[in-house]
Amino acid sequence: MSDHSNQPDSNQPEQPAEQASNESQAPVARTGSMGNLDTHSERYAERTAGMTASEIRALFAVASRPEVVSLAGGMPNLAALPLDSLSEEVARLVSEQGQTALQYGSAHGVPELREQICEVMALEGISAHPDDVMVTVGSQMALDLVTRIFCDPGDVVLAEGPSYVGAMGAFATYQADVVHVAMDEHGLRPDALRQAIDEVHRQGKKIKLLYTIPNFHNPAGVTLAPERRPEILEICSRNGILVLEDNPYGLLGFEGQTYPSLQAQDPENVVYLGSFSKIFASGMRVGWVLAPHAVREKLVLAAESATLCPPTLNQMIVSRYLSTHDWLGQIKAFREQYRERRDAMLGALEQYMPEGCEWTHPEGGFFVWFTAPEGVDAKAMLPRAVTQRVAYASGTGFYRDQLGSRQMRLSFCYPTPERIREGVRRLANTLNEEMELLRTFGSTGQRDISGPQAPSPDTA
Amino acid sequence: MSDHSNQPDSNQPEQPAEQASNESQAPVARTGSMGNLDTHSERYAERTAGMTASEIRALFAVASRPEVVSLAGGMPNLAALPLDSLSEEVARLVSEQGQTALQYGSAHGVPELREQICEVMALEGISAHPDDVMVTVGSQMALDLVTRIFCDPGDVVLAEGPSYVGAMGAFATYQADVVHVAMDEHGLRPDALRQAIDEVHRQGKKIKLLYTIPNFHNPAGVTLAPERRPEILEICSRNGILVLEDNPYGLLGFEGQTYPSLQAQDPENVVYLGSFSKIFASGMRVGWVLAPHAVREKLVLAAESATLCPPTLNQMIVSRYLSTHDWLGQIKAFREQYRERRDAMLGALEQYMPEGCEWTHPEGGFFVWFTAPEGVDAKAMLPRAVTQRVAYASGTGFYRDQLGSRQMRLSFCYPTPERIREGVRRLANTLNEEMELLRTFGSTGQRDISGPQAPSPDTA
Structure with missing residues (x-):
């Protein structure tokens, strides 16, 4: 497919409020039912049970703040459009x-x-x-x-x-x-x-x-x-x-x-x-x-x-x-921008990441797939990364079967090369601290804070 | 809902060709299979069996010609937009x-x-x-x-x-x-x-x-x-x-x-x-x-x-x-145009229709629901109406259970008042001929020419 994401690190001012109101339980009180928040819950089709919110949606209000470098989303960079x-x-x-x-x-x-x-x-x-x-x-x-x-x-x-x-x-x-x-x-x-x-x-x-x-x-x-x-x-x-x-x-x-x-x-x-x-x-x-x-x-x-x-x-x-329009020329311009951003990301990964990390080397597109060292739980680490002002999409969201816990998708499509380098630097710091914890306590996961399994497209 | 139709009597030049190619069996030959035209027919989901083409789609190539007054569709009249x-x-x-x-x-x-x-x-x-x-x-x-x-x-x-x-x-x-x-x-x-x-x-x-x-x-x-x-x-x-x-x-x-x-x-x-x-x-x-x-x-x-x-x-x-924009004023303008068209249709129905017909008197919206005299099969009559250069949506398409055979939906939203009057006149002529046949032969239906039961939205 093609719309491999949306609204990741949007700077639209309404996005944080929007996401916050999605997450807040407050409006649910309007349903007026105390025992069961959704008075319609008995009526849904079977398939509706499988429709679950993104595991990191709750972080969006924070992750979409301008001071956070989001490597999480897949929004194309439209700056070059005429x-x-x-x-x-x-x-x-x-x-x-x-x-x-x-x-x-x-x-x-x-x-x-x-x-x-x-x-x-x-x-x-x-x-x-x-x-x-x-x-x-x-x-x-x-x-x-x-x-x-x-x-x-x-x-x-x-x-x-x-x-x-x-x-x-x-x-x-x-x-x-x-x-x-x-x-x-x-x-x-x-x-x-x-x-x-x-x-x-x-x-x-x-x-x-x-x-x-x-x-x-x-x-x-x-x-x-x-x-x-x-x-x-x-x-x-x-x-x-x-x-x-x-x-x-x-x-x-x-x-x-x-x-x-x-x-x-x-x-x-x-x-x-x-x-x-x-x-x-x-x-x-x-x-x-x-x-x-x-x-x-x-x-x-x-x-x-x-x-x-x-x-x-x-x-x-x-x-x-x-x-x-010269649409082929425009694609060439997009391509060159994305190549520059890919280079920024690969260079920064090389420069900052600790030993034991691995990542792919894309020859096109938007994404690097990153594997953290053994023992790291990328989903559990995400809130701590956001505290360090960097966000990513944790790997488990891209599998139906619990795989991907050490992995993350890092997008280079939307932030500028400078922001990408800074984001990777922050992520490396987060990882280093995580591994320090790991060496001390043997585990970093707080699995109980994690949400449902299936992220929705807007976080991926 | 709200999009109660589309492309009915469109004057877009591509529409007839488009619909014609939908209907023609010729392109199907590209699937390359002789015994079964759809080599994927064993693969579809159960629900796909219920997806059937409009019963009057085959008539579209003809019905969308400019000389045909279409009272079949539900395209809004946008002429008044600024x-x-x-x-x-x-x-x-x-x-x-x-x-x-x-x-x-x-x-x-x-x-x-x-x-x-x-x-x-x-x-x-x-x-x-x-x-x-x-x-x-x-x-x-x-x-x-x-x-x-x-x-x-x-x-x-x-x-x-x-x-x-x-x-x-x-x-x-x-x-x-x-x-x-x-x-x-x-x-x-x-x-x-x-x-x-x-x-x-x-x-x-x-x-x-x-x-x-x-x-x-x-x-x-x-x-x-x-x-x-x-x-x-x-x-x-x-x-x-x-x-x-x-x-x-x-x-x-x-x-x-x-x-x-x-x-x-x-x-x-x-x-x-x-x-x-x-x-x-x-x-x-x-x-x-x-x-x-x-x-x-x-x-x-x-x-x-x-x-x-x-x-x-x-x-x-x-x-x-x-x-x-003054969108409320614009709605008022739309309303007045539709009222004029409704009046044109009701006046023409009164003037031209033979005895034994009934119709509703809408106080808003786009549609009159018309009931032909006993014995008329509106679906079977449609090809003959199109020959007389008028089209309508036959009633059976609006039911799941075979009702509506004497009925038709007449839209007054898109054609001009003059065209509406002319269309109703042609429809009355068709009906008169149909009833003449009926008196002579006792039946007008050619039920074997009718297609599947469920019209798609573009014909409704």
Whole structure:
């Protein structure tokens, strides 16, 4: 998918208050019930039990203060966008085509934009027909709809471990079980995939999807080696497993490199998700799904029931942006900024981190996956890190099965290079103190303070 | 709900081609399978079986030609919108606040807009806290999410008969069963509600929601009498049934009249849906849900999984529109236009329709509900009406249980008064010919040409 996060270290003044009021129990008193705070609790659907708030949401009021360097979120850096010329184009659109732009459209999406999306995908070797593309409200919506049409409760979705939090949220909504498949520095391991399939089949369960982020993985920061791709496609095809390829970062390779899309290699067995969130603007909420024709037809029906249609205005703005701006040049500018930030983060990690730490070396995208020394509990440490004015996303949120306790996702997308260096320095100090405690007391975890298991997308 | 339709008689040149390609079987050949056109057909979730295309979608390529007067759709008339001043405000927004407007926001919605939404709702007697409001991608999304958190497969939703197609689509998606409750000219009948509840309880089923459109009903065009409202609320409360009040047209009473909201009378047992689609612009896709606090918290979690967040840009545009424009004056202008169109339709019905026809006399909103004489099959007649260059939405699409065969929804929202009069004249001609056939052959139905039962929102 593509909208791998939101509002992480937002400087919007309303965010802390917003999050604080989410967390405060005070408003709940308005339900007027003393014994049971939620008078509707007996009425919810079964699936609603799986909808739990982020484990670090309670920290947000603190973590989003300007003095805290947040390496937690995945907000793209929009500073380089040409707001003035964009503003002019949008004004022209509303005054000249307002009757169309402000009116309902089809659930399938604006035809001209779907054609342009095919041009965007062609950059990664995909040859698609605009009819097979559906526009969505961010690719999170595509994740929701693909899961909706394919997954019954109890069906299994294979996903890299760790995996994108928002995808796991969608799978949980439809009561699908996530089974993680291990990665190494070259991405998803084919042997681990085979093993996972055998194991699930032994349990008599049905595997519906392999969900994968092949390029510049969120949160792992690795890329699936090109030579592994045909093998993974073959394994899935042979086992009747549909591949869900989520590629929001594919054009953000720091050397301008791209990788052969899975979709291009097996169009009939891959559903592909793309997004303008990272290559244009996340707040437009324009993503897309490319699917085999019959699947795309089902997706349009599902989308009609979900939102009737994506906002016409936003689709026309993206379309006009693509036709009036040097969007490829803009992607290059984004890429260069992110490369500089990646370099700042890797340099600072090298400089400040104590022995025994490990981290990935992303060649694109937004994230470094960091492993602390044995014994450190990253989730338990987070409040202490925030006290030291640095935040991160703790690793357990990216797994369904309690793994990742020593791990954290460090985002370099949003803070400036200076802030990134300072954030890493503070994190190293926190870790050093943590390890000092560990040497003295043998454990740092305060597991009882931790919340529910599944972080929501806004913290991931 | 609120987005009671889309793309009905659109004059967008791409629409016919779009719909045609949806319908044509040709692209399906790309799946490459001869025996089974959809090679993924074994993989879908159970709920996907209930997702069926509109029964009249195949007619769309024809019905959306400019020479056809479409009384089928529910597209609002946006001609009165002040596009130039709106264009200026949007331009200012993008250039001055682009870094926020183009960035992710929270799933809960922009705080300033949620405050303004409370002011809008206050016009209908609702006293709400902004924290209990969540912004959605049109209120269709709110319908989807409310059903998602409350309905397990087999749960029952009570709904007026006829009811809004998009709501029935959402209920079907989550495999809830719709049981219709009869209306009369004063809206939902309390005695029929009691009877329906008893009947469902006798079957041992669980009723989760009463879905109701109290004001200027889609498609029935009637309004729930104020004196019935407390009784209906009391029946639901006593039976543990949550009320889902869908109110997209409440401010479109032709005399400026409003009615006491159900939410205001029982805030703890009503979830309220509102929308800017009919009082500002449908293509923005900005709606909202007001819910008891604990329910609202669940809805935010569900929304994060569905789309991460609604488009920030759209929320800020609506907010700015409300603070810089005379939006109440604009609603008055819309109201007057719709009144003129309603009058054109009622006058033409009176003038042209043969004996034995009946229709409702809406005091607001978009729709007249029309009943043809005994023996006429409105669905079977539709292709012949389209040949005579008029289209409507046939009644069966608004029921889950085969009712409505003599009925049709006639929309007066989008065509000009002249076109409405001409459309009604053509429809009367079609009906006269149909009744002539009926007198000669005893039946007009060609039931074998009819498609699946559930129209999708874009035809309703």
